[in-house]
Amino acid sequence: AQSVTQPDIHITVSEGASLELRCNYSYGATPYLFWYVQSPGQGLQLLLKYFSGDTLVQGIKGFEAEFKRSQSSFNLRKPSVHWSDAAEYFCAVGARFSGGYNKLIFGAGTRLAVHP
């Protein structure tokens, strides 16, 4: 069965420090992978996505993620965190559904706190 694991429930970093949020997935075929960010009480905003090709993908707000098939991972990184990056981050895998369309399966999320 498809699944997504985000091992870190809560991470705290200092402003200006680098960040890496971990994501591991389980999926039988080549996955479509996504990172979303959610601010409190808000919907989800897509940060970046991987479908195929270059395994290092660039997203918005200075984020990037690297797909590593051998490790079944899609970790999110940012070289220098800003206070406004404090939010909940969700990794998701797009799974082919029997009806012919895809649905997203989300990880549990990682809550990022940023110290000034």
Place this chain on the structure above:
Amino acid sequence: GAVVSQHPSRVICKSGTSVKIECRSLDFQATTMFWYRQFPKKSLMLMATSNEGSKATYEQGVEKDKFLINHASLTLSTLTVTSAHPEDSSFYICSASGTDANTGELFFGEGSRLTVL
């Protein structure tokens, strides 16, 4: 990117009443929409998949008679929480497939917070 709008963003109702939440794709046609439920500080749980003109497909454990989903047009899906109870209080988020539906990318609404007293 594509825009998905939900209404209302917040709703408070009395126990036993029904509440309807709308999800609209504003600038694209969405043949498939998804409804998620999110408990506080938890991840998103897929409730059902809504296809225009057909019955919704519910995930295991989701009561279809409690959570009525209608997808009458290519731009509108509705979720009705019937006979709501306090345990139905939650954050409900809809999403819709973009033009490249095969890749699975979804566009999300802003969410609707339901509080049942």
